[in-house]
Amino acid sequence: MLRGGFHTLTFSKSIEPLSLVLWTVAVLGNTTCPASDLAMTDFHVEAIDFILNQFRGAVAPFQLCPLPLFGEIIRINHLRMQAVTDDAAEVERFETEGFDILERIHGFSPQQWAETKSAATQNSDWVLMGCVYRAAVALYCILSLQSLSVLPSTQTLRDCCTTHAHLLHFLLSEGLSSPRFQRFMVWPLAVLGVEAVHGCAEMRAFVAEQLPLISRHVGIYVPLAAKRVLESFWASGMTSWDACFDKPYVFTTQIAVDTSRLYSDMSPR
Secondary structure, eight states: OOTTTHHHTTTTTTTTTHHHHHHHHHHHHHHOOOOOGGHHHHHHHHHHHHHHHHHHTTTSSSOOOOOOHHHHHHHHHHHOHHHHHHHOHHHHHHHHHHHHHHHHHOOOOOOOOOTTOTTTOOOOHHHHHHHHHHHHHHHHHHHHHHTTSSSOOOHHHHHHHHHHHHHHHHHHHHTTTSHHHHOOHHHHHHHHHHHHHOHHHHHHHHHHHHHHHHHHTTTHHHHHHHHHHHHHHHHHHOSSHHHOOEEEEEOOOOOOOHHHHHHHSSSSS
């Protein structure tokens, strides 16, 4: 705050790469934790417009997650926090907001998003990643909000989760065959793993097999931690999103900071 606050720092070209890592870890970390341990969701939701505008020009700022969907993750996190801290009388408003978020997620077009991206990467690759994250964020929305009774446990939403899960399973099978995409798949795989508790042994086996492969490919422990958490959840007999996470976890892999701008900013004049 003495330096002008987060917004001021982010306008610095030398700080922007670090701020991208900060937002990625903070926001995605809030998804894979108990609702009682959510942090800074008020600040994140207040900064949505700033984030989307500031990083709109970046090629892939948040683990290849499309910016509109990243904004919806922030809103879901904030709604989860409200559900555990605000008056229970607000539950009807929470439900309406939850369905509004889900409608926007379903309305996101991976094809239109891909058309805004660099021609250096094939359009089909961007479409694939957009579809992966649309399915994963939709699952996170439904499962995490049902866990807090924000969204109802209806057959319609169960069928919706099943459809998204089968699509995500297929898309991840395709995406994980490409070494350049593997490091971006841990969070979507973790989301699929939570949904797989609902009786799909094939899906659980797929997640349990792929996470160690990513760990070896990228060279970090995070995917193995995700596997351990998910296997414990599958064996617990519980099915709700919050029951999966005994404490906050951050299931991302690529957290290195691009310091090239820092060195250029420090060059003699």
